[in-house]
Amino acid sequence: MSIYWSLTQEPNAPSATSPPPAHDKTPPHATSTPASNQAPPTPTSTSSSKAPSSASSSTTAVSAFTVHPYSRGHMHITGPGIPSPLDFKTGFLGDKDGIDIKMHVWLYKTQREIVRRMGVYRGQVAACHPPFPPESKARPVDLDGELEGEIEGIKYTAEDDAVIEQ
Structure with missing residues (x-):
């Protein structure tokens, strides 16, 4: 079971296309730069209905x-x-x-709670999660910023558990 999450890059963290820091002793031939006729990579969509909230958004997968x-x-x-x-x-x-x-089911719920508490968490890719009913509190969300304050656990119903089991 793999599920995907929308994450954002830390403001001062280097991106895959940024040059190495000046103190880095990496030889010039070891760094990869796009050819002059190639555009740098673009971020991937974080859900089927919404584009990433910032240019530095990316996704990651967690497996259980x-x-x-x-x-x-x-x-x-x-x-x-x-x-x-x-x-x-x-x-x-x-x-x-x-x-x-x-x-x-326990692993799925636990890994969701762990990832939701990461500072870079910005929501879930809905297509990679069970199809929870629209009124469910377990539905995947897209966020514009990190969750703040005391983060409460997701309240799952028996119907939510049945959807996860499928």
């Missing part, structure tokens, strides 16, 4: 996975020869108690 899933699959030989078909089941997220799904 379980290293030791509860689900188990199998691969069994079904016949004596090589061309015999295999009995193959991945078992991915298929445990009977839904433990792996519950873990993924």
Whole structure:
């Protein structure tokens, strides 16, 4: 599961196209500059409906996975020869108690809360998140600045949890 976030660059942080600082000992041939006929890279869109809030916006992805899933699959030989078909089941997220799904829901919610508290956080790319209902407090947002003050956790409903599980 990967989700994408809109982030903004710190005001004094160098961009990918800015020259190295004067104290940097990087040899001139090691830096990459666009050819004279190429335009510098442009920021990517932060959502399907809105352009980035500033010229220095960018996106990043956060991934969550379980290293030791509860689900188990199998691969069994079904016949004596090589061309015999295999009995193959991945078992991915298929445990009977839904433990792996519950873990993924928890990971999704936790990583959202961590990223929301980063100073460069400017919202989420809606196309990369579950399709929460319009009235849900869990819907992705676009921001013009960082969240200020005490940041409260997102309040998820049972309906939101069902959307995440899908």
